[in-house]
Amino acid sequence: MIIGNAHVFSDHALISHKVAILRDRRTPPARFSQVLKEVALMLLTFSTADLPVRQVTVVTPCGLAQQSVLDKRIGFAPILRAGAGMIPAAQELLPGAPIWYLGLYRDEATLQPVRYYDKLHGYPPVDIALILDPMLATGGSAIVAASRLKEKGVEQVGFVGLIAAPEGLSALRRAHPNVKVYVAALDDHLNERGYIVPGLSDAGDRQNATGEDDPTDQPFVPEEL
Numbered sequence: 001m002i003i004g005n006a007h008v009f010s011d012h013a014l015i016s017h018k019v020a021i022l023r024d025r026r027t028p029p030a031r032f033s034q035v036l037k038e039v040a041l042m043l044l045t046f047s048t049a050d051l052p053v054r055q056v057t058v059v060t061p062c063g064l065a066q067q068s069v070l071d072k073r074i075g076f077a078p079i080l081r082a083g084a085g086m087i088p089a090a091q092e093l094l095p096g097a098p099i100w101y102l103g104l105y106r107d108e109a110t111l112q113p114v115r116y117y118d119k120l121h122g123y124p125p126v127d128i129a130l131i132l133d134p135m136l137a138t139g140g141s142a143i144v145a146a147s148r149l150k151e152k153g154v155e156q157v158g159f160v161g162l163i164a165a166p167e168g169l170s171a172l173r174r175a176h177p178n179v180k181v182y183v184a185a186l187d188d189h190l191n192e193r194g195y196i197v198p199g200l201s202d203a204g205d206r207q208n209a210t211g212e213d214d215p216t217d218q219p220f221v222p223e224e225l
């Protein structure tokens with residue numbers, strides 16, 4: 001489904017199935033990271049569908065094939081921490097693409113993004129950059145990331161994530177109307193702490209076992225999903 005400049009894949013059966021696993025509070029960190037990678041592979045496939053191409057001739061064992069290939073330099077900009085979990089998928093699909101790490105965390109009181117790692121100078125230039133971050137909550141982090149990439153001269157910026165809140169989508173669209181968004185789900189709202197509801201809590205914590213939630217009081221149901 002397309003909402004404004006956002007492609008939301010919540011009606012894709014396999015993506016939805018895997019998002020259910022990610023949302024489940026019982027899903028342990030290693031499994032969470034694996035499934036995040038699987039969803040990221042699918043979302044990156046969709047988000048690269050309309051990249052600019054040029055025609056080439058390929059010699060096959062049986063003849064000549066006219067084939068389109070990517071015509072622009074593509075890079076990825078994972079937002080730490082949680083976006084790091086999407087790098088394995090990005091590298092699997094485009095092994096030579098530059099990875100531009102952006103360290104941003106949200107101030108818990110103001111919910112404003114704080115930059116703590118940003119070393120974009122000196123990196124090889126890219127034409128198109130895809131921001132990787134599982135969560136688009138207020139949109140503040142994605143807005144800062146897109147601004148930095150544009151300052152760096154990137155012509156086209158996209159955002160690939162797991163779950164967006166309506167508030168974040170609107171804010172990102174207002175700030176960067178030409179940034180296309182690709183997410184697996186569009187949730188209901190943000191709570192008073194700026195968490196997406198129902199969401200999956202903090203995707204960085206879920207990958208790294210650093211959250212406060214203790215799911216061990218739940219009955220253990222092995223891999224029923």
Ligand code: PRP
Pocket residue numbers: 079080081082083104105106111113133134135136137138139140141142168194202203204205
């Ligand atoms: C989370 C998430 C995004 C950001 C989204 O990161 O991974 O980067 O918040 O929120 P926003 O849209 O309101 O900016 P967090 O700040 O928790 O850092 P972490 O990944 O290091 O835990």
